[in-house]
Amino acid sequence: MPRTIPHLFESCASRFDINVMMMEKRGDSYHSSTYREIQVEVHRCASGLMSLGIVPGDRIGIISEGRNAWVVAELGVLYAGGISVPLSVKIEELSELKFRLAHAGCRMVFVSGTHVRKVMKVRGDLPDLETIILFDPNGPLAEDEIAFADLQDRGKAYLDIHRNVMDHRLDAVREYEPATICYTSGTTADPKGIVLTHRNYTANVEQCAKHLPQPEGFTSLLILPWDHSFAHTAGVYLLMTIGGTMASVQVGKSLLETLRNIPQNIGEVRPHFLLSVPALAKNFRKNIEKGIAAKGILVQKIFSKALAIAYEQYGDGWNGGGAFRKPRHPVFLLAETMIFRKIRASFGGRLEYFIGGAALLDIELQQFFYALGIPMFQGYGLTEAAPVVSANTPAKHKLGSSGTVMPGIEVKICDENGNALPVGEKGEILVKGENVMVGYWKNEKATSEALCGGWLHTGDIGYLDDDGFLFVLGREKSVLIGHDGEKYSPEGIEETIVAHSPYIEQMMLYNNQSPYTVGLLVPNKEAMVQWLTSRNLSSRTDEGQEKVLIMLQGEIDRYRLGKKGVFPERWLPAAIAVMGEGFTEQNRMLNSTLKMVRGRIAEFYRNRIDFAFTPEGKSIDNLQNKMIIRRMEERQG
Structure with a gap:
């Protein structure tokens, strides 16, 4: 055929x-x-x-x-x-x-x-x-x-x-x-x-089917x-x-209305699996946690304790044995009966797993859904590869990774000179296989830069571990570059800070051979106004502005040495520029997969970035940040 x-x-x-x-x-x-x-x-x-x-x-x-x-x-x-x-x-x-x-x-x-x-x-x-x-x-x-x-x-x-x-x-x-x-x-x-x-x-369909076999008649929304x-x-x-069924989301009068239809449609379609991206996964989690909070402090405590028990037992999936064996701890069993089972029912009751693509998926977010009994298996791909290159599967997964490479696809990690690197070393991810594109339409220059000797230069940085799992660290073009030429992918820092702070909506780090890293911080305005109000403070006063800025600084400082120390000190922002407007698709600072368009953001906020590299701008309570905080509460009002 x-x-x-x-x-x-x-x-x-x-x-x-x-x-x-x-x-x-x-x-x-x-x-x-x-x-x-x-x-x-x-x-x-x-x-x-x-x-x-x-x-x-x-x-x-x-x-x-x-x-x-x-x-x-x-x-x-x-x-x-x-x-x-x-x-x-x-x-x-x-x-x-x-x-x-x-x-x-x-x-x-x-x-x-x-x-x-x-x-x-x-x-x-x-x-x-x-x-x-x-x-x-x-x-x-x-x-x-x-x-x-x-x-x-x-x-x-x-x-x-x-x-x-x-x-x-x-x-x-x-x-x-x-x-x-x-x-x-x-x-x-x-x-x-x-x-x-x-x-x-x-070819990519064949590769996916071999890597993650699915039974006839599976359904997805x-x-x-x-x-x-x-x-x-x-x-x-x-x-x-597989003779499966694909359902579409009910179209609303606007994009927002269409998105709001998703939870109800999931319950109606009762999918066996869902394709997801980090932005959707975070929204699912946010709604779940909102529902738990509404049930009171006791349910919240049981939920949190059960998650901690599951995180410890499951590990990264691979070191937990790679099998989905539920903990027998009494608190977990109570949560399973009272909470987890109902959450799964809200997804239709048949959902076996999510398959995640696009941007990096925070490991803690993966652990969260794994604990609930509806694991989110991260994969890696790009349109130029049609697009799936690797993926975790129920049979073989390691949370935090992008899974193992699909059959029929070759992946190698190379340095800047195109030399293959050994296992565990970071470099550019190169891909080869029948799934790789033939080129870019009417763009021979871009095609010759991306394709060389049958290998697709992805522009993504990552490494392969001893078990054959691919870890994707970020885009080569988005890396932070220190004044000494050292490079670091910022996505892990940005995702972690945003995921664990209720006061930070978005964060973009910037360092282009500069003496230190600058963070462009989009605050969660509603949460910050509540923080101020609960302390009888106002963003209209110097005291309120200074205290809320110090609080934001503290949200970043949690990750410095002597505290959490999760990330290298030099790549954490030494200066913070608070943004008055978020990064959105409408202002073209997010693309259609909700990834930050870093070049456009850096260009648009060039003056703010330059100011952050001055002695005055390096201080968190500089006049520009204070002005943004002052306007924040005015807009809320």
Whole structure:
């Protein structure tokens, strides 16, 4: 069988024809569609596109929340020999949307009702864009617009006459041809279009299936954006191979409303596993702890004690024997009956584990979910690798690591000169395998820098341990560089400080060959106002400003030598600049996977950073910090 995505789906639709493939909430309940039913829709979509003149190699964009039509549209594009260009629904800057559509040269674009206005605003600047296909038409359509339902009707009519034409087009798709162009999150000047072939995807699906076998019929609620390659491979395509079911989150009137639907939808879908990223994991934990706090001090004490018992027994999973054996301590058993079982029930009662990707996942966060009986297995990947490279599994895991490398993938750690390093030494992570991209769209320079001798230079720093587990320390471009040239990845410090301080919302460390490290600190304004109020202080007075700043300094100083001493002293911030505004996607200081866009943050706050390297700015109670604290309470009021 040809190793392309359409042929993979044809095989799965034949094997699992009556299995439920997709679940979509319409009104008050979820509706199911079988593999056979989705296959019929895909054939009609592909034929509809062909009737509109799509030819092999044409690029077609998709901008929509997760839904049945998303998968039907992408498969339809691929059946017709086209190239899918999945775009983030979180793109708000019209210039970014226009760049991607223009750079890819999209002839058509599928778009949901929530995002159609953005496309309409840039369509006049896109000479290649011929047709807009609307999932949710509202009102009369222009000449260059067509409703998705009408496209399907055209496809049905086309199939009745030209069935052999679509079959021929499908058979002509080759595994080495591009399937998607996925754009990076724009952490540099212009995002790069990552070209992934059909074989890149099918290879990674095979690798994942061998590494983490799943039984037929597993169900997942795909809560990550569907344009992410992680959701593509580990969600949509991997589920296909086991005849599994993929459910979409109920779409709200806004992104925030959609996110609020997730807990209820989890209970309705009752998934066997969930794909997650650190931001979602932290939000799940926050809600769990909020619920525990509402039950009173006794329940809180039992909960905390049970967690401590579980942390000690399980260790990192590997040194705990690698098996999931529950503690027999009476307090843990009490918590299991009173608390943990109910928490698992809130996730539908069938959830076996989370699979985590994207940014680094704090080990304590992993231990937390492990203790609850729904472990969160961290993996490592990047879109350029389609994307999964390594992952922890129920059978073999070490918390704090990114798991062992997938079968069929090679990983080596190299120094700055490209020399392979021995086990345990830190360097750049290089990846090789059939899953590795062919390059960046229209960017030979970036391609030659990323691919060398078949090896993908990831730009990530990490090491392999004696047991074969990969530890990812952070991005090479995000490392702190001391005045003596020594380097250090900041993510561990930032994550730990934020995770363990109720008063710090975000933290970015900065050191570019400087005498010391500076921390850009985004405070939790609500928590700080409560702290001030409980002490009869006000941020409008010098005393209140100084005391709250000293408190923030103390939150950092907990990690210095003589106290916790968890991190090297030189990389902890010697100066702190308190920020009046958080890092968000809206101000473009977080990308679509909620990672900090460090270059943009450093550039925007250049004056604050420069001031922090002066004698006056190094003091926590400098005038700039005081001014931010003063405004904080005014805005709360």
